[in-house]
Structure formats: structure tokens, C-alpha cells
Amino acid sequence: xxxxxAKSSEGLDWIAITQKIGTPVASVILAILIGSFIMWVSxxxxxxxxxxxxxxxxxxxxxxxxxxxxxxxxxxxxxGLAYGFKANLFNIGAEGQLFMGGLAxxxxxxxxxxxxxxxxxxxxxxxxxLAGAAWAFIPAILKARxxxxxxxxxxxxxxxxxxxxxxxxxxxxxxxxxxxxxRLLPVESQLPRIQSLFSDATLQAMPFLKFGRAHMGIxxxxxxxxxxxLVLKYTTxxxxxxxxxxxxxxxxxxxxxxxWTTVKSLCISGALAGLAGAVEVMGVHHRLFDQFSxxxxxxGIAVALLAKNHPLAVIPAxxxxxxxxxxxxxxxxxxxxPQKIILIVQALVIFFVAAEGIITYFLKQRQKEVPSHVx
Amino acid sequence: MxxxxxxxxxxxxxxxxxVAFVPGCxxxxxxxxxxxxxxxxxxxxxxxxxxxVGGLGDKSFNDGAYSGLQRAESELGVEIKVLESKEITxxxxxxxxxxxxxxxxxxxxxxxMTDTVAKMAVxxxxxxxxxxxxxxxxxxxxxxxxxxxxxxxxxxxxVVAGLATKDSFDSKLNKDNVIGFVGGMDIPLxxxxxxxxxxxxxxxxxxxxxxxLYAGNFTDQAKGKELGYSLIxxxxxxxxxxxxxxxxGTVEACKDKGALFIGVDVDxxxxxxxxxxxxxxxxxxxxxxxxxxxxKAVVDGTFPGGTIQVFGLAEEGVxxxxxxxxxxxxxQAIKDAVEKARTDITAGTITVPTAP
Numbered sequence: 001x002x003x004x005x006a007k008s009s010e011g012l013d014w015i016a017i018t019q020k021i022g023t024p025v026a027s028v029i030l031a032i033l034i035g036s037f038i039m040w041v042s043x044x045x046x047x048x049x050x051x052x053x054x055x056x057x058x059x060x061x062x063x064x065x066x067x068x069x070x071x072x073x074x075x076x077x078x079x080g081l082a083y084g085f086k087a088n089l090f091n092i093g094a095e096g097q098l099f100m101g102g103l104a105x106x107x108x109x110x111x112x113x114x115x116x117x118x119x120x121x122x123x124x125x126x127x128x129x130l131a132g133a134a135w136a137f138i139p140a141i142l143k144a145r146x147x148x149x150x151x152x153x154x155x156x157x158x159x160x161x162x163x164x165x166x167x168x169x170x171x172x173x174x175x176x177x178x179x180x181x182x183r184l185l186p187v188e189s190q191l192p193r194i195q196s197l198f199s200d201a202t203l204q205a206m207p208f209l210k211f212g213r214a215h216m217g218i219x220x221x222x223x224x225x226x227x228x229x230l231v232l233k234y235t236t237x238x239x240x241x242x243x244x245x246x247x248x249x250x251x252x253x254x255x256x257x258x259x260w261t262t263v264k265s266l267c268i269s270g271a272l273a274g275l276a277g278a279v280e281v282m283g284v285h286h287r288l289f290d291q292f293s294x295x296x297x298x299x300g301i302a303v304a305l306l307a308k309n310h311p312l313a314v315i316p317a318x319x320x321x322x323x324x325x326x327x328x329x330x331x332x333x334x335x336x337x338p339q340k341i342i343l344i345v346q347a348l349v350i351f352f353v354a355a356e357g358i359i360t361y362f363l364k365q366r367q368k369e370v371p372s373h374v375x
Numbered sequence: 376m377x378x379x380x381x382x383x384x385x386x387x388x389x390x391x392x393x394v395a396f397v398p399g400c401x402x403x404x405x406x407x408x409x410x411x412x413x414x415x416x417x418x419x420x421x422x423x424x425x426x427x428v429g430g431l432g433d434k435s436f437n438d439g440a441y442s443g444l445q446r447a448e449s450e451l452g453v454e455i456k457v458l459e460s461k462e463i464t465x466x467x468x469x470x471x472x473x474x475x476x477x478x479x480x481x482x483x484x485x486x487x488m489t490d491t492v493a494k495m496a497v498x499x500x501x502x503x504x505x506x507x508x509x510x511x512x513x514x515x516x517x518x519x520x521x522x523x524x525x526x527x528x529x530x531x532x533x534v535v536a537g538l539a540t541k542d543s544f545d546s547k548l549n550k551d552n553v554i555g556f557v558g559g560m561d562i563p564l565x566x567x568x569x570x571x572x573x574x575x576x577x578x579x580x581x582x583x584x585x586x587x588l589y590a591g592n593f594t595d596q597a598k599g600k601e602l603g604y605s606l607i608x609x610x611x612x613x614x615x616x617x618x619x620x621x622x623x624g625t626v627e628a629c630k631d632k633g634a635l636f637i638g639v640d641v642d643x644x645x646x647x648x649x650x651x652x653x654x655x656x657x658x659x660x661x662x663x664x665x666x667x668x669x670x671k672a673v674v675d676g677t678f679p680g681g682t683i684q685v686f687g688l689a690e691e692g693v694x695x696x697x698x699x700x701x702x703x704x705x706x707q708a709i710k711d712a713v714e715k716a717r718t719d720i721t722a723g724t725i726t727v728p729t730a731p
Contacts, residue, residue: 043482050525056472066468069464070464163591166560166591166592167591168621170561170562170591172561178510178562178563178564179486179487179489179511179558179562180562213467264421269667284464285463288551289487290560290592291428291487292463293465294428294461294462294463294464323514324463325461325462325464327463328461328465329458329469329472330472332457332458332459333456333458333472333473333476338431338459339430339458339461340430340459342461343461345666
């Protein structure tokens with residue numbers, strides 16, 4: 001949000017932008033360097049490891065498709081978190097909203113069997129957004145009315161959501177088989193794979209379109225990113241969200257209802273997390289089971305941090321995490337590096353992004369002492 | 376929005392991640408095979424496995440399958456590879472990469488991979504798959520489902536528990552004739568453990584009261600501890616847990632409040648630190664044997680594709696671990712009863728129920 005403010009003074013613009021982009025990039029590079037060092041110390045070849053990681057994430061259309069597949073829920077969850085962060089709301093319970101979104105999509109998808117896709121898919125996506133928003137609504141009201149901290153309440157709601165889903169897939173929604181999961185969604189409710197949209201002949205002629213498992217959820221995620229960016233930049237809703245995050249007292253004085261904005265912000269955050277759950281159910285697993293999300297709501301926090309809460313920057317940040325996840329298998333296969341190493345690199349990225357925040361915080365503190373500077 | 380609070384929280388989170396992952400990695404490094412030394416240019420069999428999200432070091436069936444692979448490497452000279460999964464999404468890409476790299480057979484560990492195996496079996500008709508704990512409606516011709524008669528092993532555990540609770544060879548045993556069962560998810564697979572346990576206990580102690588509690592998942596150790604406390608409060612003095620990591624919490628409860636524990640899947644005396652004073656025995660699932668036998672069948676050219684293989688007591692697919700610290704304390708009568716039950720089940724004179 002500093003960039004938009006800095007627009008007025010042209011000289012600062014460049015510095016602000018380089019700073020914005022430069023620090024996350026530097027964090028990633030530092031993380032890779034330290035990760036390499038750890039690999040080297042543990043007796044693995046870091047060059048082989050990272051080239052395998054690249055091969056497995058961007059090396060072929062199929063690998064890139066795998067990266068897209070894994071980035072899709074991260075983009076959506078990251079967007080939701082970024083929107084909350086902008087209003088200074090730490091929606092740590094995105095995972096729970098994601099579960100409710102997945103549940104809504106699965107339950108409605110099974111109920112809508114026989115409906116055409118152009119009816120089923122939008123309805124499922126909307127239902128998932130509503131479910132995610134509803135799951136964020138109670139913590140939001142508690143925050144707005146009695147000041148209950150959203151970190152605690154949303155986290156607790158995550159447990160409830162997980163247990164509700166766990167109970168439903170063992171009980172009422174269970175597939176008759178051995179495994180605790182719902183039945184498969186009807187084809188009309190599934191998000192098709194990108195490569196299935198092209199004919200075999202087209203794929204033969206243009207093999208770079210063979211995106212493997214990547215599905216149309218990525219389109220949903222990209223649209224969501226652009227819409228959220230426009231909302232934050234050009235609408236009153238977005239302005240209020242930013243204003244409350246920037247200074248709630250000033251916002252209140254300026255006639256913005258902080259309480260109402262808090263509720264809206266958390267609900268939008270929840271809606272996007274719910275959407276992340278829906279694309280995972282509709283695009284990847286085509287059914288619901290209790291482990292369908294691998295902590296996307298939590299990884300989304302890292303994505304939003306790395307993107308510095310900019311909706312468009314969430315896309316490359318999510319791609320980075322998606323690529324690391326997609327390439328981990330190849331890294332194990334080709335370079336014999338255990339998958340846990342990649343988790344260390346991910347943790348280092350988060351660490352340096354956060355550490356960078358500390359540095360700028362101290363810099364700002366010092367600046368404040370000299371001139372009266374407000375971003 | 377750059378607030379101090381978020382910064383602090385994020386730093387704490389990052390540190391938590393770092394602290395959590397570094398030891399995990401350190402432990403992992405020595406477990407990875409010292410690079411593929413056997414470089415025979417001949418058509419060697421390349422066997423591989425994909426772990427479920429528990430990964431290696433779960434001290435349970437992922438590690439069990441891995442030791443089966445290792446045994447095949449040393450005894451049969453096959454090349455081996457393990458791909459660990461961190462996310463459910465990894466299952467398909469890991470199997471896909473292994474199949475593309477020419478690995479066969481590929482073992483997929485855990486029932487959550489059932490769908491994926493069925494799908495990949497179609498994509499790679501020339502690759503052989505082994506699905507540990509996987510049950511297929513119609514088994515593809517290049518797939519073998521590896522399942523276990525957990526109820527039979529649990530029956531033996533039940534015999535031990537049923538007799539122990541009447542006895543007083545340890546100060547933690549009371550006079551209330553109550554034993555407990557902790558399950559992971561309330562699904563048919565886990566109900567097999569419960570059913571066998573109850574049947575075994577009742578066979579030697581018809582009046583015993585068995586209380587069963589389910590955690591709802593396989594990971595929440597705090598929940599396991601809570602369930603353990605709850606069982607002990609209800610006077611249970613021997614607790615059997617078939618609940619993955621949840622059981623580790625139950626061990627803690629047993630140590631805290633004084634009850635005996637029966638482990639599951641592997642000999643948990645070996646894998647759970649400082650549990651000797653409560654670890655009566657463990658019901659072991661010989662995933663290693665199942666994996667090894669399947670690789671051996673591939674080497675011999677007798678891969679039983681298209682079938683479900685069920686490993687019971689007779690096939691040494693399940694069994695009971697040694698009593699370890701209780702070896703000398705336990706009355707001979709209990710050991711004899713276990714042996715009798717074992718022979719009866721193997722001979723087919725006892726059929727163990729699979730649902731409680």
C-alpha cells in the first residue's frame with residue numbers, strides 16, 4: 001500500500017518499487033543459498049538438487065501443469081489472507097474456511113447431479129464462497145463487537161471445521177466403500193483439466209499445451225486476483241479496507257465504520273479461502289475426504305507475506321511455493337535429496353521475508369525520530 | 376498495514392517452522408539409502424515406494440514398507456527408491472515419475488492412495504503396483520492389494536489384555552476388570568482391530584468390560600492423551616490403541632496415570648522412547664513381509680496381479696511383539712493362552728470377527 005501513496009512523489013516511486021520487489025526476491029535467493037549450504041553439509045549435491053527441482057516444476061509442460069495445480073489453492077488462499085492483512089486482520093483460520101468451502105462444493109455438487117456444467121460449476125463456486133464467508137462471519141462479528149482476537153477465534157473455528165468434515169465423511173456423506181470419503185462428484189461439477197479442452201489433434205500439433213493435471217481452477221484463481229486488485233485499488237470497499245488497516249482511528253474519524261469494515265474484510269477473506277477449498281475438491285480430488293487440504297490455508301499466510309499483500313504479487317509468490325512442492329518429487333527421484341529439505345527452503349523463504357519486515361520496521365522507527373514521515 | 380504485531384507473529388511462525396523441520400531432516404538423512412551402489416547394467420528390477428503424508432520416520436507402516444524394500448535390496452539385489460509425499464497432491468505425481476523412470480513394482484502405502492493407484496494402473500499398464508492397505512472393487516491386472524488380518528493380531532492382543540486385567544503382575548493393574556481401546560477413525564479398517572481385540576479379551580475373560588473410544592483422526596496426539604485419561608478414569612488398566620500417532624498421546628496418558636499399553640503396527644517398545652514400563656506388547660503388522668514377498672514374486676515372475684493378498688497370522692502378516700520388560704513378570708499362563716489362540720486361529724478353529 002505504500003506504493004500507491006508514493007505515486008505522488010515521482011522520485012520515491014522507483015525506490016519504493018525496487019524495495020517492494022527486491023526484498024522478496026532477495027529473501028528467496030538467500031533461502032536458496034542457505035538451503036544449498038544445508039544440503040552440502042548433509043552430503044547432497046545442491047546443484048543437482050535445484051536443477052532437479054527446476055525440471056520437476058518448470059522443465060516440461062506437464063511439470064509446469066503440476067506447478068499450476070499446486071499453486072491454484074495457494075493463490076486463492078493467499079489472496080484471502082492478503083485482503084485480511086490489508087485491514088490488519090490476521091485470519092489464521094483460513095484453513096477452516098477452506099474446509100467449509102470444500103464441503104459446500106462437495107455436498108452441493110453431489111446434490112446437483114444431472115445439472116449442466118454451466119449451472120453446476122458457478123453454483124458450486126458461489127456456494128463455497130458463501131460457506132467460507134459464513135465460517136469467517138462469527139469470528140468477524142466477535143472481533144467487531146467484543147474485540148475477541150481473530151487469531152484465536154478463527155483458529156478454533158478451523159478445528160471445528162476439520163472435525164465437522166471428518167465426521168461427515170465418516171458418517172452422513174460417506175461413500176459406501178471402505179474409505180472415509182464422499183462419492184465422486186458428477187462430471188458436470190468437476191473443473192476440467194486444461195488439456196482436456198483441446199482435441200487430441202491440437203495436442204499432437206502443440207504438445208506444449210499438455211499441462212498434465214492442471215485444471216481450470218487456475219483461471220478462477222487468476223480472475224480472483226485481478227478482481228481483488230481492482231477492488232482494492234478502485235472501489236470504496238477496498239479503500240475502506242486499506243484505511244482501517246492503515247489507521248483505524250483515522251478511518252473512524254473519516255466516517256468509516258471500523259466494525260462493519262472488519263466484518264466485511266474477514267468475510268471476503270473467508271470467501272476466497274472457501275473458493276480455494278472448492279477448486280481443490282472440484283479440480284483435483286473430485287470428492288471430499290478429511291485430508292483433502294495439505295495446509296493450504298497456512299501456506300497461504302506465507303504466500304501473502306511474500307507477496308507483501310499485493311493481490312497480483314500473490315500469483316508469482318504462490319507459483320514459487322507451488323513449484324517447490326511440484327519439484328520436490330523429482331528432487332527426491334533424481335538427486336536423492338529427501339523431501340524434508342524442500343520444507344527447510346520453504347521455511348527459510350518465510351523466515352527471510354519476515355526478517356526483512358523487522359529490518360524495515362526498525363528503519364522506519366529510526367526515520368520517525370528524524371522527520372515526521374508517514375507513508 | 377505493516378503492523379508490528381503481524382511481523383512478530385510471522386517471525387514466530389517462521390521460527391516454529393524452522394525448528395520443526397531441521398531435526399526432521401537431520402533424522403532423515405541417515406535413513407536415505409547410501410546411493411544406489413549396485414550398478415549392474417543388466418535388467419535389474421527397480422522397486423520403489425511412495426509414502427503417504429506421514430513420510431519416512433513414522434515408525435509405522437511407511438517405515439515398515441521401507442524395511443521390506445531394504446531387505447529386498449540386500450537379499451534379492453533389486454534397486455530401490457523411496458519418494459516421500461508431503462501433500463495428497465504428491466501421490467499421483469510421485470507414482471507418475473517413478474513409473475516414467477521405469478520403476479516396477481511400485482508400492483503405494485496407505486488407503487488414501489487407492490484412487491490414485493487404480494488410475495495410474497490404467498496409465499501405466501506395464502508397471503506393477505502394490506497397494507498397502509488398499510482394497511479395490513475390481514483389482515486391475517497389474518495391481519495387487521496388500522491387506523492384513525488385523526483382527527487376528529488384535530485377537531492375540533485381546534487375549535493378553537483380558538488375562539492381564541484379571542492378574543496383578545504389575546502394580547498398574549487394578550481389580551476392576553476393565554480394558555480400553557483407542558481407535559483412529561471410526562472406519563471398517565480400524566473396526567477390525569477393535570473387533571479382534573474385544574473377541575480375544577472375551578474369549579479368556581467373558582466378564583471383561585471393553586470401552587472403545589475413537590479420536591476421529593490418526594494424528595492428534597493431544598486427543599490421544601485425553602482419550603487415555605478418560606479410559607483410565609473409567610478404570611481401564613490395559614489400553615490398546617490402533618490410531619497412528621494418536622496412540623503416542625495415549626502412551627503418555629498411561630505413563631502419567633498408571634496403566635499398561637499395547638502398541639500397534641510395529642513393536643512400539645522399540646520406537647516409542649521411554650515406554651518400557653507401560654508397553655506390555657504390540658500388535659505388529661508385517662508390512663515389510665508383505666512388501667518383500669511381493670518383490671520376491673516379481674523377481675520369480677509370479678506377481679499375483681489382479682488379486683487382493685491378505686496376510687494373516689498363518690502368513691506371518693500379523694503377530695505379537697515380544698513382551699520385553701514384562702517378559703519375566705508375565706505369568707506363563709498368559710503366554711500359553713496366546714500360543715493356544717495363535718494355533719487355533721492358524722488352524723482355523725477360531726474365526727475372528729471383523730466388525731464389533
